[in-house]
Amino acid sequence: SYEKLWLIAALLLIVGFIATITYGSVGLGIAMIDDSEDTVNPGSLDEDFGEPRVEHVGENEYEAYVIAQTFTYRPDPIEVPADSEVTFYVTSRDVIHSFSVVGTNVNTMVIPGEVSSMTVEFDDPGEYGIVCNEYCGDFHHTMEGQLHVV
Numbered sequence: 284s285y286e287k288l289w290l291i292a293a294l295l296l297i298v299g300f301i302a303t304i305t306y307g308s309v310g311l312g313i314a315m316i317d318d319s320e321d322t323v324n325p326g327s328l329d330e331d332f333g334e335p336r337v338e339h340v341g342e343n344e345y346e347a348y349v350i351a352q353t354f355t356y357r358p359d360p361i362e363v364p365a366d367s368e369v370t371f372y373v374t375s376r377d378v379i380h381s382f383s384v385v386g387t388n389v390n391t392m393v394i395p396g397e398v399s400s401m402t403v404e405f406d407d408p409g410e411y412g413i414v415c416n417e418y419c420g421d422f423h424h425t426m427e428g429q430l431h432v433v
């Protein structure tokens with residue numbers, strides 16, 4: 284009957300979606316675990332956030348503090364080991380940017396005075412480009428960085 288056909292078509296679609304999502308994360312050796320945004324007081328941003336850096340916080344666990352500012356990301360490159368879990372904390376020092384890792388589902392808006400955070404699992408070594416998807420000025424199109432999983 285038609286009803287059965289529709290049901291099968293719907294199931295195939297769902298399987299397709301799941302396959303796409305799985306390929307997008309696991310297939311590339313990158314899996315997003317958590318994606319949230321915390322707001323910090325802009326006045327105390329420097330104190331809370333500190334310098335751009337990668338910190339080793341536990342066995343296979345790292346925290347990357349990334350600052351976006353026209354038209355760069357710091358640190359650059361961001362270097363993390365393979366087989367690790369990395370929580371990125373990203374903020375902007377001027378206007379709205381984004382932090383988007385090419386070819387992965389890591390993609391977040393970066394807003395001055397706020398800290399975007401996301402936790403990502405890196406299985407395999409690789410080199411990824413970081414680009415800005417939010418128009419941020421004349422050289423927006425040149426704003427890029429590197430993420431090295433070593």
Ligand code: CUA
Pocket residue numbers: 353354379380381415416417418419420423424426
């Ligand atoms: Cu930063 Cu566009």
